[in-house]
Each structure stands twice: as C-alpha cells, then as structure tokens.
Amino acid sequence: MPSRLKSADAPLERLVTEIRACTLCSEHLPLGPRPVVRLGSSAKLLIIGQAPGTKVHASGVPWDDASGERLRAWMNLEKEIFYDTARIAIMPMGFCYPGRGKGGDLPPRPECAPRWHDRVRALLPEVRLTLLIGQYAQARYLDTRGQTLEQTVQNWRQHLALGFLPLPHPSPRNTLWLRKRPWFEEEVVPVLQAELRRLLA
Secondary structure, three states: OOOOOOHHHHHHHHHHHHHHOOOOOHHHOOOOOOOOOEOOOOOOEEEEEOOOOHHHHHHOOOOOOHHHHHHHHHHOOOHHHHOOOOOEEEEEOOOOOOOEEOOEEOOOOOOHHHHHHHHHHHOOOOOOEEEEEOHHHHHHHOOOOOOOHHHHHHOHHHHHOOOEEEEOOOOHHHHHHHHOOOHHHHHHHHHHHHHHHHHHO
C-alpha cells in the first residue's frame, strides 16, 4: 500500500502525485504506465535501482520480489524498516516496467531520470547516503567511463566519500556473478550494514 506522506511533506506529496500521473513514455510500455516510487522528506537513505519488474508493476511496491529479498539481506533490514519512508526513499532509474528483451527486462526508459531525479532529490534534503544499484544508476551518478560494474563496485571507498555506495543488482540472474566475486559479500556488505546502522539508528 502506498505510504501516506505527512502534511509537512506537501511539496514532495505534490511531486509524487505528478509522478504517478506521468504518461511521458506510455507508448513504449507494454503494460502501461505505473510509476513506482516511495519518498519521504526526512529520509536519510536513498535507493536508486533500475526499473520495476512485472511483480513490482503488479503490486506497486518497489523491490517486492526476489531481488528485494536479497537486497534486504545485504542491508540486514526487515521490511518494516525498508519501507519506512521516514527513513528510506526509493526511486528507480525508470519508474515503470519497460518490457522484456532477449536477455531479460529491457533497460530503464531514458526519459525518467532526466525528467524526475533532480526534482525528487531536491526535496530529499536529509539524504546522507545513496545506494546506486546496477550499471544504469552508477553511470548517471558516478564517473564510470571505461569501467566495468565490477571495477565501479571495487572503487566503493572513493564513491562512499561522496555519499554514494555502488552495488551490483541483487537479481537472481546475478547469482553466478556474485559467487565468482566473494569479496563483495565479504568486504562491501559489512560496510553497507555498518553505514545503515549509523544512519538509521
């Protein structure tokens, strides 16, 4: 169920209403527009992922799938905290399900981030850490030119100093990638959990 924003969040509430009415790229969306975001002006953590899958499109709840289960395990958070918009804001690179391609879901629609991201972030003044999940979010917010996703994640220290933490996508499709790179769960996940304990206490 969509969270209710406090009356003090009126500008953000108006923006969320505008986002949820968006039809900018509806002609390209096989299931039609259903923008999925969860925002609160007091959030200290912002999660930027890729785009909703079919399950999230159906429920309207971000990360309401196997990817979300793995992400919450990495974060060591229960759903109650994960979906508390007073603490955590969630917006993807593409707000609607983009459809399927040969190798899985299509990339996030390119119209979303330029249209909405700066406006949303301007109304999240308390954010101290942004999780950039997957290559599309990382390419927008970090200088990843000439880098693989692995290299970007391995450079987490320099990005964390700027308030960003790059993560691989927690999709089950990435299980082999993660298995071949045990350093991620040994090195980066404990840092992620420590940062969240500090932020969300």
